[in-house]
Amino acid sequence: MSFVDLHPDTCRQARLSRDFRFDGRFFVGVLSTGIYCRPVCPAVSANENNVRYFASAAAAAAAGLRPCLRCRPESAPGSCAWRGTRTTLERAMRLIEQGALNGDSQSAVDSLAERLGISSRWLRKLFTQSIGTSPVQYAIYCRLLLAKQLLHETGLTITQVALASGFNSVRRFNEVFQQRLQMTPSAIRRHKSVSDYGTMRLFLSYRPPYDWQHLRSFFHYRAVPAMEWFEQHGNEGYGRTLLVKHQQHQLRGWFFAINQPEQHRFSVEIALDADGNLELLPLWLQRIRQILDLDTEPVIIHERLLALQAHLPELQVMPGLRLPGCSSSFEAGVRAVLGQQVSLKQATTLLGQLVRQYGEKQIVNGRDCVFFPSVELLAVQESLPLPMPQSRQQTLQRLAIYLHHRDEATETITDSHLLNDWLDIKGIGPWTVAYAAMRGLSAPDILLCSDLVIKKQLQQMAAVAEIKDFNSFSQTIAASISPWGSYLTLSLWHQAASTKAKNSVSES
Structure with a gap:
């Protein structure tokens, strides 16, 4: 459901009840005070006659309103809903959030439009129709909201x-x-102590429910020591090292995320390498949101999964599922290649050996860190002495060499259609590409029917329903769950793991 589908009465009810499910899906402009808020703002609710609803914070700002200092609109979770289903708009917004229009010039808009394969006129029309403002105004306001958050919290x-x-x-x-x-930046910063940017703490919001237990378990079973960890200063959470690159610049560091379910947010401790380029912080933070899948619509996905039980009565539906992300599509691709035809435990062991041998080691804010091996380093290796078939080692090297030499290497972060080119690489098939898209790019509509675990689960469900044509059955399921196929994949993985655990307990 997009913003244009929301009736004013729905917005009014969500605002008056402070419904967290609508947080970030629209914003409330209070014309009598000249401010705009999140629908969950704790302030006394304004009279409906003085209220106007906006699709985005940028649109509210374009109407001359300023952000509320109590609910802080910059801390609202992002909304996939009002971005719409148009791939071009989605790509444009992500690239802008990564700094594609930092120049604020017409030439920057023209360059972005050319990169998207459309005219600058059509690009402006997309933004005006979808979120009520221009690409440049959207870029400026993205920067302002991030700046406001950094002033508040760091x-x-x-x-x-x-x-x-x-x-x-x-x-x-x-x-x-x-x-x-x-207002001035110093007015917000007035009571903040200034410190080095090596460490900071930010709060990243999400819409409930959030199945943190299953997401954390998924990470835990696939974790690489020194690159990922689950406890810090006596607190349970999820931490990992992270390196982002853009052109000739890079920013490395680590984060540790602690779930605060009562506030529907994560408290994220961040440590950055002092030699990194701070201009990449927006991309760095966006990657954290992607890894934790903070901007999804859990209620909509849960309703679609429940509706699917008509076809799959054996399906166990868990509310609040989140896609476990990776640092990049390259990392997800490597994980997929190493996991071909071996158990999860074996694949994780191989990944740990690869990271220990080729990952860059560095101390960041007192923590010994290992970063996932770079494309450049793996591309120049004559061989990868890992205990696995030579053909699979060569596949890893071919993937690294391919990404190292392609001009659009930075775009592989956001553009899932570019991953289809990986199929030209010997040793990489549709399953590997789909897995890389799902975990590396958080593509929401990946139903891995060719995955052995998923295929077995679906075959059992087809047998229960007395359906003999499995291909037709799987196609029907994929069409029924679209565009949330990735969450069905995750559900079936969890279901298989749960069944295996129960059987192990019964046997013991």
């Missing part, structure tokens, strides 16, 4: 905040901040 200096949020100069940052938010 000890970064004003200069560091300006750089991290994508402004070319502190002067420009101050001007835009005053014009758009009607």
Whole structure:
């Protein structure tokens, strides 16, 4: 359901009840005070006659409203719903959020449109129709909201905040901040102590429910020591090292996320390498949101899975499922190649050996870290001495060499259609590409019917339903669950693991 599908009465009820399911799906403009809020704002609810609803924070700002200091709209979870289903708009928004329009010039818009394969006129029309503002205005407001969050929650200096949020100069940052938010950066920072940007803590919101137990278990069974961990300072959570690159720049560090279900958010401790480029922080934070799948619509997905039980009565539906992400599509691809025709335990052992041998080691804020091996390093290796078939080692090297030499290497982060080119690489088939898209890009509609575990689960369900044509059955299921096939894949994996665990207990 997109914003345009929301009736004003629905918005009013969500606002008055402070329904977290609608947080980030629309914003509430209070015309009498000149501010806009999240529908979960704790302030006294305004009279409906003084209220206007907006599809995005950027649209509310374009109407001359300023963000509420209590509910802080910049901390609302992102909404896939109002982005719509158009692939071009989705790509454009992600690229803008990564800094594609940091120049704010017409040439930057033209370059983005050319990259998307459309005209700049059509690009502007897409934004105006979908979220009520232009691409440049959307880019400016993305930067402002990130800057506001950094000022609220971190000890970064004003200069560091300006750089991290994508402004070319502190002067420009101050001007835009005053014009758009009607306050100065120092007014927000007034009671904040300034510290080095090596460590910080941010709060990342999500819409409930959130099945943290299953997501954390998924990570745990596939974890690589020193690259991933699950306890820190006596707190349980999920941490990992992370490196992002763009052109000649990079930013490395680690994060540790602790779920705070009462507040529907994660408290995320972040440590960054002091030599990294702080301009990549938006991309770095976006990757964390992708790894934890914070911007999904759990209620909509749960309703679709429940409806599927008409075809799959044996399906166990768990509310709040989240897709476990990786640091990149390359990491997801490597995990997939190593997992071909071996058990999960064997694949994880091989991955650990690969990371220990070729991953860069560095101390970041007192923690000994290992980063996932880079494409560049694996591409130049003559061989990968791992205990697995030579053909699989060569597949890994061919993938690394392919990505190392392609001009659009940075786009593999966001563009799932580019992964189809991997099929030209010897040793890589549709299952590997689909797995890489699902975990590396968080593609939501990947039903891995060719996966042995998934195929076995579906075959058992087809047998119960007395359906003999399995191919037709699987196609019907894929069409019924679209565009949330990845969440059915995850459900079936969990179901298989749960059944295996129960059988082990019974046998013992």
